[in-house]
Amino acid sequence: MAVYASFRSIGAYVPEKILSNSDLEKMVDTTDEWIVKRTGIKERHIADEHISTSDMGAMAARVAIERSGLDKSDIDLIICATVTPDYFNMPSTACIISDKIGISNVQAFDISAACSGFVYSLTIAKAFIESGMKKNVLIVGAEKFSSIVDYTDRSTCILFGDGAGAAVISATTNKSEAFVDIHASADGSYADFLVTPAPGSVHPANQKMLDEKLNFVQMKGNETFKLAVKTLTKDVVDILKNNNIKPSEIKHFIPHQANYRIIKAVGDALGMKDEQVVLTVQKYGNTSAASIPMAINDIYESGRLKEGELMLLDTFGGGLTWASALIPFAPKAK
Ligand SMILES: CC(C)(COP(=O)(O)OP(=O)(O)OC[C@H]1O[C@@H](n2cnc3c(N)ncnc32)[C@H](O)[C@@H]1OP(=O)(O)O)[C@@H](O)C(=O)NCCC(=O)NCCS
Numbered sequence: 001m002a003v004y005a006s007f008r009s010i011g012a013y014v015p016e017k018i019l020s021n022s023d024l025e026k027m028v029d030t031t032d033e034w035i036v037k038r039t040g041i042k043e044r045h046i047a048d049e050h051i052s053t054s055d056m057g058a059m060a061a062r063v064a065i066e067r068s069g070l071d072k073s074d075i076d077l078i079i080c081a082t083v084t085p086d087y088f089n090m091p092s093t094a095c096i097i098s099d100k101i102g103i104s105n106v107q108a109f110d111i112s113a114a115c116s117g118f119v120y121s122l123t124i125a126k127a128f129i130e131s132g133m134k135k136n137v138l139i140v141g142a143e144k145f146s147s148i149v150d151y152t153d154r155s156t157c158i159l160f161g162d163g164a165g166a167a168v169i170s171a172t173t174n175k176s177e178a179f180v181d182i183h184a185s186a187d188g189s190y191a192d193f194l195v196t197p198a199p200g201s202v203h204p205a206n207q208k209m210l211d212e213k214l215n216f217v218q219m220k221g222n223e224t225f226k227l228a229v230k231t232l233t234k235d236v237v238d239i240l241k242n243n244n245i246k247p248s249e250i251k252h253f254i255p256h257q258a259n260y261r262i263i264k265a266v267g268d269a270l271g272m273k274d275e276q277v278v279l280t281v282q283k284y285g286n287t288s289a290a291s292i293p294m295a296i297n298d299i300y301e302s303g304r305l306k307e308g309e310l311m312l313l314d315t316f317g318g319g320l321t322w323a324s325a326l327i328p329f330a331p332k333a334k
Helices: 020-024 031-041 053-068 093-100 112-130 190-193 205-210 221-242 262-270 289-301
Strands: 003-012 019-022 044-045 077-081 107-111 135-143 164-174 181-186 254-257 310-317 321-328
Touching: 003 019, 003 053, 003 112, 019 020, 019 190, 020 031, 020 164, 031 262, 031 310, 053 077, 053 093, 053 135, 053 289, 077 093, 077 112, 077 181, 093 107, 093 135, 112 164, 112 181, 112 289, 112 310, 112 321, 164 289, 181 221, 181 310, 190 221, 221 262, 221 310, 221 321, 254 262, 254 289, 289 310
Parallel strands: 077 107, 077 135, 254 310
Antiparallel strands: 003 164, 019 044, 135 164, 181 321, 310 321
16 A cells, blocks of 8 residues: 655744844844845844754654654654754764654754755655655754854844754555655755855864854855745746646645745745735744744644645755645644
């Protein structure tokens, strides 16, 4: 009998501390008005110094496992998507999360696809499950983005926040619960649009790295913006067309939360109504790989996400990478 991947549960962790636009006005030459007008962001959450990416990922993972109705011993693969791992580059943050949540002796690894990391992880979970290799995959998108942000650079520090989201993806034989479609891609010729130059083999950690602030994220904001609108729109138009689904049939359009203007442009191009578009960018900012699962968790916790409803995910990030997915919510725990 054919086996399919299904989206079984969601969880998230949002750090308590808030960094508001008025806080940023005191740190760099910016205004609340400029930030809201250009990005839609009003505030973002920042993890305390002693909290790591794996701490947030583990907290989100516990919630997702609890809501899945499974025992943690049922999880047979752990994937963590992050560009702010606990350590550059070993051990992986997934290994540390597995230890923190008390799951041992299962395969665990990180993937690096920046803001597209969560949807990339969904493609991997699907492949493992539908090949019969795994049954219940825990995927985590977790970022302590504040650890790579230069809080003297007004062009980037206003955008990003910290947080984590997690999901359990399970095998099912019920086709109506299965992922409808998923697609991920990349174009490395735009690698310099969004980059943390060091530490790495190109620029190992040294005094020059500190002097030139190469350990902080650098972004070609305007170029990234234009490419994001173009790529995100094409990606969702294609996935809907390939599956013969009209935008009006989508219950929840959940785009990567980078900038309200990007989300609005893509939503408008598809003719989406406001109530179809999930928005969290105003309160979380851009949390990279955590952005989509945190947004799914938001509609789950507010009672908007119900069994069987179709989600359209659409994401874009450093690499450049992009991905989209058509997935029904298929909770089995009652
Ligand atoms: C970063 C971003 C908000 C900047 O908005 P923009 O409309 O493109 O603005 P520009 O970069 O062209 O800058 C316009 C002006 O605002 C200034 N500016 C930049 N940041 C500012 C800030 N925080 N406050 C006030 N002014 C600012 C610039 O210095 C520039 O001034 P100038 O015209 O005197 O040179 C926008 O480009 C963006 O969101 N890009 C995509 C980022 C993204 O999504 N990245 C992650 C992808 S996963």
